[in-house]
Amino acid sequence: MNDRLPLNFFLRDVLDVAPSLLGKLLVRQFDDGRIERYPITEVEAYRGTEDRACHASKGRTPRTEVMFQQGGTVYVYLIYGQYWLLNLVAGHEGDASAVLIRGIEGFPGPGRVGRELQLDRSFYGESLSDSPRIWVEDAKSVTEFKTSKRIGIEYAGEWAEKLWRYYL
DNA sequence: CGCAAGATTGGC
DNA sequence: CCAATCTTGCGT
Secondary structure, three states: OOOEOOHHHHOOOHHHHHHHOOOOEEEEEOOOOOEEEEEEEEEEEEEOOOOOOOHHHHOOOOOOHHHHOOOOEEEEEEEOOOEEEEEEEEOOOOOOEEEEEEEEOOEEOHHHHHHHOOOOHHHOOOEOOOOOOEEEEOOOOOOOOEEEOOOOOHHHHHHHHOOOEEEO
């Protein structure tokens, strides 16, 4: 099909939004007009200021600001000075939660996702409802998926134990 | 203003 | 196992 997910899809608890994104189509229209659709295969939920693994746990900063706003937007940031990681902000204003897109069909790994989609700083705050270059389309719901602890956040103490990684 | 650490990846 | 590469938040 070809329908963009409505804003409401993202205005739910991130623990509902994250697994719901599995199998959905991440769509990117590049500068040359080319459009690619990638089924989402792996995600992780980062939930609010309490979650020590979530960047929002640092409070409101220039970098985390978009997560504190209403969901349905893009949160990107550069990691290790090399990779732009893609997150989709979830929840209502103040929830400060987001879903990290860790893998899409053909491109496993958050860093590879950002590279394939040619992301950069300009995507920060982009609206998934209006953007002409990035959005998510509905697809047949996934009935089965796995969960595990989130990757690379050993510093988060008890929060590192949460099974908030969802993958096919 | 300096510095250590980071939701990673790829090469040795 | 470890370097690459640079932004960010925090301490001085």
